[in-house]
Amino acid sequence: MAVHWKLVVDCADPIRLASFWAEALGYVVEDHSVLIDHLLGVGAIGADDHTTVDGRKAWRHAAGVRHPDDPFDPANGVGLGRRLLFQAVPEPKRGKNRLHIDVHVGPEERDREVKRLTGLGATVLGVVQEPGTHHVTMADPEGNEFDVQ
Known part of the structure; x- marks a missing residue:
């Protein structure tokens, strides 16, 4: 049985890299604002957990891009097909990528x-x-x- 997957890239600035890779691949930046609004509404996250990008709420610590023709979950904006996720980490990149x-x-x-x-x-x-x-x-x-x- 085939499984779903995404490629996760550790980085310093997920919003910047998501923007770059969306342009590079012709993908779209995922819109997580519905999920962020929901989590804010129930008190699960605070104002420090998100920022505003292009007029929409976006995570500070992660940003995803997805193929524009692939399905996505409207409840959270997460792509359900070809997808890259950029995740903030505190340490800098060291050495050559293995992937x-x-x-x-x-x-x-x-x-x-x-x-x-x-x-x-x-x-x-x-x-x-x-x-x-x-x-x-x-x-x-x-x-x-x-x-x-």
């Missing part, structure tokens, strides 16, 4: 996509040309590596 995202745009769009992602705050780490692959290794605004193929 990374490959962005597939094709060889004819690779250079244009690298330029677009650089404009969003990514940096180019290197170009890899080996038998069977040609891709650009980049880092998101917090230094998490990913490849553009």
